[in-house]
Amino acid sequence: MTILIPAGFVIERQYDASPERVFACYSSAKEKLAWLGCHSNWSYSVFEFREGGREIGGDPTESPAYAFEGVYHQIIENRRIAYAYRMTRDGEFFASSVTSIELEPHAGGTKLTFSEQSLFTDGPDTPALREEGTNWGLDQLGPFLETRKATA
Numbered sequence: 001m002t003i004l005i006p007a008g009f010v011i012e013r014q015y016d017a018s019p020e021r022v023f024a025c026y027s028s029a030k031e032k033l034a035w036l037g038c039h040s041n042w043s044y045s046v047f048e049f050r051e052g053g054r055e056i057g058g059d060p061t062e063s064p065a066y067a068f069e070g071v072y073h074q075i076i077e078n079r080r081i082a083y084a085y086r087m088t089r090d091g092e093f094f095a096s097s098v099t100s101i102e103l104e105p106h107a108g109g110t111k112l113t114f115s116e117q118s119l120f121t122d123g124p125d126t127p128a129l130r131e132e133g134t135n136w137g138l139d140q141l142g143p144f145l146e147t148r149k150a151t152a
Contacts, residue, residue, distance in 0.1 A: 002121045002122055002123070003121070003122050004119045004120065004121060005119065005120045005121070005122065005126075005127065006117075006118070006119055007117075007118050007119075007120065007127030007130070008115075008116060008117040008118065009115075009116055009127070009130075009131045009134070010113065010114070010115045010116075011113075011114045011115075011131070011134060011135060011138060012111065012112065012113050012114075013111075013112045013114070013138050013141070013142070014106065014107065014109060014110070014111055014112075015109050015110045015112060015141065015142055015145055016108070016109045016142075016145070016146070016149075017109055017110055017145040017148075017149065018105070018109070018110060019078045019079065019103040019104070019105055019110045020078045021110075021145060021148070021149075022103055022110045022112060022141070022145070023077065023078045023079075023081075023103060025141060025144065025145070026049075026081055026101065027049045028049075029044050029047035029049075034144060035137075035140045035141050035144035036137050036140065036141075040059070040061075040062075041059045041060075041061045041062065042057055042058065042059045043057060043058075043059070044056065044057040045057065045058075048072075049072065049075070050072065050075065051072055051073065051074060051075050052071070052072065052073075053071070053072045054069070054070065054071055054072075055068065055069075055070040055071075055072070055083070055085075056068065056069050056070075064089045064090045064124075065089070065090055065091075066087065066088070066089055067087070067088045067089075067091075068085055068086075068087055069085060069086050069087075069088075070083050070084065070085030070086075071083060071084055071085070078103060079102070079103055079104075080100065080101065080102055080103070081100070081101040082098075082099070082100045082101075083098075083099055084096070084097065084098045084099070085097055085099070087125065089123065089124050092123070093121065094120065094121045094123035094124055094125055095118055095119065095120045095121065095123075095125050095130070096118065096119050097116050097117065097118040097119075097130075098116070098117050098118075099114070099115065099116045099117075100113075100114075100115045100116075101113070101114055101115075102115070112138070112141075114134060114138060116130070116134065118130060
């Protein structure tokens with residue numbers, strides 16, 4: 001029998017970029033893939049960045065194949081993104097989450113607060129791995145913003 005494991009975490013980051021610029025990194029599929037791609041051939045079959053919109057992505061070339069299916073519940077431009085998503089591995093459900101990303105002007109840049117509440121099966125992902133992966137992704141965002149600033 002598969003059990004469900006509840007978990008949650010909050011991560012804060014400070015970026016030397018405006019909330020508008022950080023928000024743009026989430027609202028564009030092209031930009032999001034450029035900094036968040038932890039799978040080499042990750043792509044989106046659907047990217048509807050709007051309230052009620054969906055985001056469906058995955059890497060079909062990877063084995064096992066991971067897939068992400070999300071729905072945006074609230075988007076406040078340059079301030080907040082709230083969404084829910086589920087993850088599968090080779091078509092089998094293993095986690096679902098409710099996530100918020102809050103952006104606040106702070107010290108000439110942006111304070112980002114990433115909050116996630118999740119349910120995991122006793123499968124391939126764990127709360128610790130999810131938090132580690134989220135930290136990794138947010139660590140990639142800083143250098144990406146710096147390269148964009150240098151070329152702007």
